[in-house]
Amino acid sequence: MTRAEILVRQGEDFIVDNATETLYQLASVSKQFTAAATLLLVEDGTLVLDDPVGRWIDDCPEEWRDITLHHLLTHTSGLGHWDDYPMIDLAQRVEPSELLKTFHCVPLQYPPGEGWSYSSPAYVLLAHVVERAADTPYRAFLADRIFDHLGLTETFAGAPGARPNLARGHDAEGRPLPTWELDVVGMGAGDVWSTAKDVLAWLDALQDGRLLSEPYRTLMLTERARTGKGPDESGYGYGVFVGELNGRQWWHHSGHNAGFKAYAASIPELGRRIVILSNTEATDASTLEPLLA
Template sequence: MDDTTDTRYQIASVSKQFTAAAVLLLVQDRTLRLDDPVHRWIDDCPDEWHGITLHHLLTHTSGLGHWDDYPMIDLAQRVEPDALRETFHRLPLRFPPGQGWRYSSPGYVLLAQTVERAAGVPYRRFLADRVLVPLGLTRTFAGTPRGQTGLADGHDAAGEPLPTWELDVVGMGTGDVWSTAGDLLGWLDALQEGRLLDEPYRTLMLTEQARTGMGPEAGGYGFGVFVGQVRGQRWWHHDGHNAGFKAFVAYLPESRRRLVVLSNTEATDASVLAPLVV
């Protein structure tokens, strides 16, 4: 298949922007609260988790680890949601909730499960009904493809095909979205211009809520976005990496410049293209 601007790529952790927006829509609806404890929505949480709130999950300050902390999880293998949560339960928190920062994809899986519980519909359906269709993102969807066309195949650095990661359970909410360059440009504009989220939720999402400790240039983290400065200009951005796919998106509010990089090869280092945005 020849790639075009309509080709759909896995956008990996850029998907976290969609998850954060879904949570904030439910907060806006007064179905969820940012200070809701996670155990209100997620069953059988360990006692150690009782201090974790949705705000902690959104900002990676919950104390949960990232995938490399859970080597027993095969990211390409489907498991049932209950079994996946039980695996998350096995490891102690890396720090007390709110007392540190650790990027955590499992935390965003829990947020997507929370959206399902609170909305009473599958996460991918909520995303379609409340985010994708209203914004006209017709080439974007979440989860394992079901008869979808125009999909890019992921490759390793040598150009050999790679098996995709599981996106309906293990990757749900954290790396499950497929999209195109055109749709993502529309998505960036919709977020910045407040066409999806009302105030104060748009601003909360796109401004620093937690320091990452990754250095002054790295800035902080909002809800589903990194925020900071590049060459003296404010920006919000995120990168992503699934097996065979890399992605990077960024928005500079003052100049209204946008950057979307989508690749289906491990040979691409999307983040090095960030300086092209200015």
């Protein structure tokens, strides 16, 4: 099913139907790529999961001393989510150093490793770690080590510039919404654009071990921390929720940026996957989970 979007150009309205080649923001499904990028550098020997974040991020507060990359990957660092940083405008670009200072000034919710709370800022920090450890821009690292390597030709990270075939985000009533900023504020947390076909190929490549060798593939796709959210979503791996659906193991993640909803899931035992990409706030992807059963 496609959705017509209204684009305004030079005072005229054009109706553009979304198609199979349309690119959507993956929102927090992007965290899978951030986790994979981190694990690639662990596999290379450049990073260690027990590395303190302060080894790679300058001027961290003393309170962050015990935060490791593992804590960032599993949402057990004590860092909050966007609602805990009301001073950050998700649609407004800031200098990376200023964004990091803002993260530094908000107290942790609990000592590292002693709780679980979903945190997009934690994944922004991971993107900075990847960038510094690899000595290359984050989006370029994703392109070289993941997208190009796996043949994901319609996938990229960050602001799109003049790229074609982009969906435009809408609110629940169908009105266009301004996009969130993806090069700095959303980097690593919700910055990837892709098509349904590419995301499906990504799920298969990740599950089949065509990107990460063992034990890193298993580390990513199995429980590393308890979320306490119930049997269907009982744990978090690295960049994915894990649990059981009708007695079968599965892994999945949803995403929500302004005007975009995304969902990607896999039940390996059945060889069943689902990818939902939408450019309207009206979409509730969770209602389609029974398709996996």
